[in-house]
Amino acid sequence: QVQLVESGGGLVQAGGSLRLSCAASGHTYSHYVMGWFRQAPGKEREFVATINRSGSTTYYGDSVKGRFTISRDNAKNTVYLQMNSLKPEDTAVYYCAADSAGRPFAYYNGGSYLPRFEYWGQGTLVTVSE
Numbered sequence: 001q002v003q004l005v006e007s008g009g010g011l012v013q014a015g016g017s018l019r020l021s022c023a024a025s026g027h028t029y030s031h032y033v034m035g036w037f038r039q040a041p042g043k044e045r046e047f048v049a050t051i052n053r054s055g056s057t058t059y060y061g062d063s064v065k066g067r068f069t070i071s072r073d074n075a076k077n078t079v080y081l082q083m084n085s086l087k088p089e090d091t092a093v094y095y096c097a098a099d100s101a102g103r104p105f106a107y108y109n110g111g112s113y114l115p116r117f118e119y120w121g122q123g124t125l126v127t128v129s130e
Contacts, residue, residue, distance in 0.1 A: 002119045006021070008124060014087055016086050023076075024079070037117075046063070049061065050108040050109075051070045059109040087128060092125075095123045096121040098119040101115075
């Protein structure tokens with residue numbers, strides 16, 4: 001069982017930066033693929049990024065590629081999302097998720113075969129103003 005708590009959301013002007021954190025409980029944190037997703041008002045949940053167990057491989061959604069960076073610190077049971085060059089369209093609730101990765105990490109590229117993540121945080125709101 002993994003419990004996830006996000007932090008770091010807030011209000012930022014367009015062009016600014018924020019870093020989200022997701023603290024995970026459970027001594028097997030390093031066994032999980034971690035991901036970030038977001039959901040804007042009135043829209044479906046969107047894939048943002050995933051990172052494999054060791055932190056050596058990452059995938060990003062097209063809308064954030066080149067601006068966002070996912071990373072993890074297994075010693076601290078924490079995954080991060082560094083968000084730069086923020087745009088108003090990045091406004092959303094951001095969710096951290098964990099999956100025990102029954103499939104090869106290549107499935108976690110955000111495409112049609114993205115596995116369903118097992119554990120989810122409560123979300124943190126990011127608002128980007130003009």
